[in-house]
Amino acid sequence: MNTPVVRALLYLDGVNVTFDGFRALRSLSLTVETGAMRAIIGPNGAGKTTMMDVITGKTKPDNGDVLFADGTVDLTRHDEASIAELGIGRKFQKPTVFESHTVADNVLLATAGPRGAFSSLWGARARVERERIDEALETVRLLAHRDRRAGELSHGQKQWLEIAMLLAQNPKLLLVDEPVAGMTDAETETTAELLREINRDHTVVVVEHDMSFVRALDCRVTCLHEGSVLAEGSIDTIASNERVIEVYLGR
Amino acid sequence: MIAALLAEKLDGRGKIFLIFLALLALLVPICNLLVPAGSAFHIGTGTVVLLGKWLCYAMLAVALDLVWGYCGILSLGHGAFFALGGYAMGMYLMRQIGTRGVYGHPVLPDFMVFLNWTELPVAWWGFQNPVYAMFMVLAVPGALAFVFGWFAFRSRVTGVYLSIITQALTYALLLAFFRNDMGFGGNNGLTDFKDIFGFNVQSAGTRMALFLASVAGLVIAFLIARFMVTSTFGKVLVAIRDAESRTRFLGYRVERFKLLVFVVSAMMAGVAGALYVPQVGIINPSEFSPINSIEAVVWVAMGGRGTLVGAALGAGIVNALKTTFTTGALAPYWLFVLGALFVLVTVALPAGILGAAESLIKRMRGSGSPARKPAE
Numbered sequence: 001m002n003t004p005v006v007r008a009l010l011y012l013d014g015v016n017v018t019f020d021g022f023r024a025l026r027s028l029s030l031t032v033e034t035g036a037m038r039a040i041i042g043p044n045g046a047g048k049t050t051m052m053d054v055i056t057g058k059t060k061p062d063n064g065d066v067l068f069a070d071g072t073v074d075l076t077r078h079d080e081a082s083i084a085e086l087g088i089g090r091k092f093q094k095p096t097v098f099e100s101h102t103v104a105d106n107v108l109l110a111t112a113g114p115r116g117a118f119s120s121l122w123g124a125r126a127r128v129e130r131e132r133i134d135e136a137l138e139t140v141r142l143l144a145h146r147d148r149r150a151g152e153l154s155h156g157q158k159q160w161l162e163i164a165m166l167l168a169q170n171p172k173l174l175l176v177d178e179p180v181a182g183m184t185d186a187e188t189e190t191t192a193e194l195l196r197e198i199n200r201d202h203t204v205v206v207v208e209h210d211m212s213f214v215r216a217l218d219c220r221v222t223c224l225h226e227g228s229v230l231a232e233g234s235i236d237t238i239a240s241n242e243r244v245i246e247v248y249l250g251r
Numbered sequence: 252m253i254a255a256l257l258a259e260k261l262d263g264r265g266k267i268f269l270i271f272l273a274l275l276a277l278l279v280p281i282c283n284l285l286v287p288a289g290s291a292f293h294i295g296t297g298t299v300v301l302l303g304k305w306l307c308y309a310m311l312a313v314a315l316d317l318v319w320g321y322c323g324i325l326s327l328g329h330g331a332f333f334a335l336g337g338y339a340m341g342m343y344l345m346r347q348i349g350t351r352g353v354y355g356h357p358v359l360p361d362f363m364v365f366l367n368w369t370e371l372p373v374a375w376w377g378f379q380n381p382v383y384a385m386f387m388v389l390a391v392p393g394a395l396a397f398v399f400g401w402f403a404f405r406s407r408v409t410g411v412y413l414s415i416i417t418q419a420l421t422y423a424l425l426l427a428f429f430r431n432d433m434g435f436g437g438n439n440g441l442t443d444f445k446d447i448f449g450f451n452v453q454s455a456g457t458r459m460a461l462f463l464a465s466v467a468g469l470v471i472a473f474l475i476a477r478f479m480v481t482s483t484f485g486k487v488l489v490a491i492r493d494a495e496s497r498t499r500f501l502g503y504r505v506e507r508f509k510l511l512v513f514v515v516s517a518m519m520a521g522v523a524g525a526l527y528v529p530q531v532g533i534i535n536p537s538e539f540s541p542i543n544s545i546e547a548v549v550w551v552a553m554g555g556r557g558t559l560v561g562a563a564l565g566a567g568i569v570n571a572l573k574t575t576f577t578t579g580a581l582a583p584y585w586l587f588v589l590g591a592l593f594v595l596v597t598v599a600l601p602a603g604i605l606g607a608a609e610s611l612i613k614r615m616r617g618s619g620s621p622a623r624k625p626a627e
Contacts, residue, residue: 084502096497098490117507120484
């Protein structure tokens, strides 16, 4: 493969994905610079989640480039675990935390460090400093709940716990899929604040439907439609774009 | 230092369990060997053998709980590893018979002479050596679990599909071991054992030693399992059970964790089988039958999965009931009792007998102390 010269943390070019004849992604191209925050919007079936799946190695694209870290890593050649090791963390649409573990243990399992089966048996992870876990929990305002079982948390708290787990992984790139779905207005506001805080030292890509939340993120927005990019720019440019209004926002 | 480590790794129920086993190891020999036969406290050798058998089952249950209760791998073929360990022990015991067989052949077991074989098959080489035989007790189930797990877990076969292929595995072995030309005694299996490590298998002393070895085996299996589930490794296992793909996205190679725990569990089951065979005096292909593996799952479910102690308890209780209901006038009703118990436990006691007992104790303690009552 002839690697193009790329100056971006994440670089997708001409990516196609087909499921049983359905073209989920049609030569999708997207660039996210290091340190940026990017919001991805688009109607259902626009390919937002498929794009996340391609980046995290869950789905292999039919063709196209999926490059990471200034084009030095070809993500299509890695599996989920090694992509996570490379520094891409993902928060799922539906909050999936380890329900029978405590909040602190959830974060412990996510903390960067050795991931081997044997090393974990001899307690390599048990030495993870309590402060690091507490720091992540502090950021997402869950420190008071550290010893509760994650299954007992409210929906919004589970979403935040997932974000804390992402933080603990200390990834270069955070992929956040619909973080405020099902949240109250107050929780939504807190989450936007939280993501802006995290963006200070991480690159963040957020997929979201809630336009007021996207506005609160105050970042560049990409609108997907039928598997490719429809428009890209500031929230105001997007919100006034004729095509975006037609397919997504509605008149 | 060991005491401190034990205290750290054991919870309340684990301590009670070990104390119970220690009492068993102390009282059973006294009641069997020292208390005179006429006394009400005397325990006959038949009972000792029965208890030893249950302890082996309990070990199998602990092994199964390790993979099912903690990692969500519902193996319906764990009986295969138990039987393979049993066969490895049986082969050692067959080679100890020597010239005392019916045909008096110094090398070949009776069934080979009967089949007109003239040479010992390669698979049997070395089994006269107890060290090699004990190594094979671990290595054969471990190797099978490794190969099986390698393919199954890498191809991400999970849930009911995995359960079905584990069932197929034990059934395939059942059919294979039935064949005479496999060289493992066919339909009749291996039996008529004489000595184990130079002692007569039938003598009361040897029986007691085997019983104590079974207690020790269960204790060791329990401690290994406990060590695994209390480490970070155990936390990852539970994470896999609760949300497998999430664990993978966190950067854990799920298949390696599954493979390691599956192999350890298979080896434990193999040792349980090896302790079982000299006590019951026979190993034949019926040990591979799928129903045995399913019964082991019932023990774990009834006792309380994901607790280890509950699994062992379940094995004891169900087998005690089985012994009661398969002898005498109640014999025709055993399967009804088993079925009813299984339905009752899954519907009424989802956390198993142990879970139900613990929450009952908690509630009794809670209502007993006035401080807990809400202020009015």
